[in-house]
Amino acid sequence: MTQRESNPFSASEDNKRYLTYSYYLKKRFGCKVFKVPLNIDLGCPNRDGTKGTGGCIFCSAKYSGDFAGDPCRDIERQFNDIRARMHKKWPEGKYIPYFQAGSNTYADAEFLRPMFERAAGFENAVGLSIATRPDCIDEAKADMLFELSRRTYLTVELGLQSIHDRTASICNRCHTYEDFLYGAGLLKQRGINICVHIINGLPGESREMMTETAETVGQLGIHGIKIHLLHVLRGTALAEMYERGEAPAMTMEDYVQVVCDQIERIPEDVIIERVTGDGARSELIAPLWSLKKFCVMNEIDKELYRRGSFQGAALRWR
Numbered sequence: 001m002t003q004r005e006s007n008p009f010s011a012s013e014d015n016k017r018y019l020t021y022s023y024y025l026k027k028r029f030g031c032k033v034f035k036v037p038l039n040i041d042l043g044c045p046n047r048d049g050t051k052g053t054g055g056c057i058f059c060s061a062k063y064s065g066d067f068a069g070d071p072c073r074d075i076e077r078q079f080n081d082i083r084a085r086m087h088k089k090w091p092e093g094k095y096i097p098y099f100q101a102g103s104n105t106y107a108d109a110e111f112l113r114p115m116f117e118r119a120a121g122f123e124n125a126v127g128l129s130i131a132t133r134p135d136c137i138d139e140a141k142a143d144m145l146f147e148l149s150r151r152t153y154l155t156v157e158l159g160l161q162s163i164h165d166r167t168a169s170i171c172n173r174c175h176t177y178e179d180f181l182y183g184a185g186l187l188k189q190r191g192i193n194i195c196v197h198i199i200n201g202l203p204g205e206s207r208e209m210m211t212e213t214a215e216t217v218g219q220l221g222i223h224g225i226k227i228h229l230l231h232v233l234r235g236t237a238l239a240e241m242y243e244r245g246e247a248p249a250m251t252m253e254d255y256v257q258v259v260c261d262q263i264e265r266i267p268e269d270v271i272i273e274r275v276t277g278d279g280a281r282s283e284l285i286a287p288l289w290s291l292k293k294f295c296v297m298n299e300i301d302k303e304l305y306r307r308g309s310f311q312g313a314a315l316r317w318r
């Protein structure tokens with residue numbers, strides 16, 4: 001029996017055993033849909049002293065938005081440059097402007113509203129994604145986002161990284177899991193799509209802790225999840241910890257095992273937007289195997305196949 005014939009996960013056109021974002025978007029919009037990263041440089045309360053200083057130990061100089069646009073340029077120009085390039089290859093493609101770098105709700109709702117509305121109206125935009133910290137959501141911003149969500153396919157991406165407060169403290173996140181639940185709750189009460197970012201390989205975390213994070217988050221009624229690998233980037237506090245031997249990088253073998261454990265515990269209807277991360281090649285210190293992103297994704301596919309497993313399998317078998 002071939003791998004394709006034996007795949008028990010039906011929501012796939014490319015033999016994946018989990019619900020990919022590209023599959024979901026294609027089914028929803030009937031064509032290829034691209035996310036276009038934008039940069040509005042709102043900063044971050046974990047850098048400017050409002051919540052903390054120095055930022056998260058892993059955060060790059062570009063506020064974890066290494067592939068986002070140039071904040072000095074108008075967002076429509078940032079959007080159109082990327083759209084023009086994509087259009088040559090996929091003329092029928094549609095787009096989702098993605099406010100990526102920094103904390104994109106770190107301003108008043110009335111300041112944010114026109115910017116988000118403008119982006120939602122860009123040519124061939126079918127939705128909007130906004131990345132932020134959970135403690136940068138309040139009632140007024142949730143109301144504004146709700147209005148937006150009635151007019152476009154909106155997803156708010158919340159950085160959590162781990163449900164374990166001790167890990168959050170080591171990482172200098174300067175918010176707790178309780179804070180996350182509050183911010184996520186404001187969005188959820190209004191029916192706004194939430195995509196949660198988690199990171200595997202954070203200092204002091206075991207395989208069980210990482211799996212628990214994915215499983216717990218998966219039970220919150222979220223729209224999507226992004227599973228990242230911890231990257232050690234030059235110039236970060238994490239790089240110093242790594243040099244001192246306090247934050248060893250994961251091996252690919254361990255990473256693949258953890259991600260498969262997590263996929264098995266995430267409900268089948270939650271979009272798994274990422275199973276590994278992109279680190280800026282020039283800034284990456286470790287783990288260097290992560291540069292072979294497709295190789296990592298293939299290993300995850302192979303391991304799920306070897307286990308005879310798929311997204312949500314562990315929940316089905318209980």
Ligand code: SF4
Pocket residue numbers: 043044045046047054055056059060063064101102103133159
């Ligand atoms: S919350 Fe995000 S932008 Fe702010 S320091 Fe942490 S990773 Fe960087």
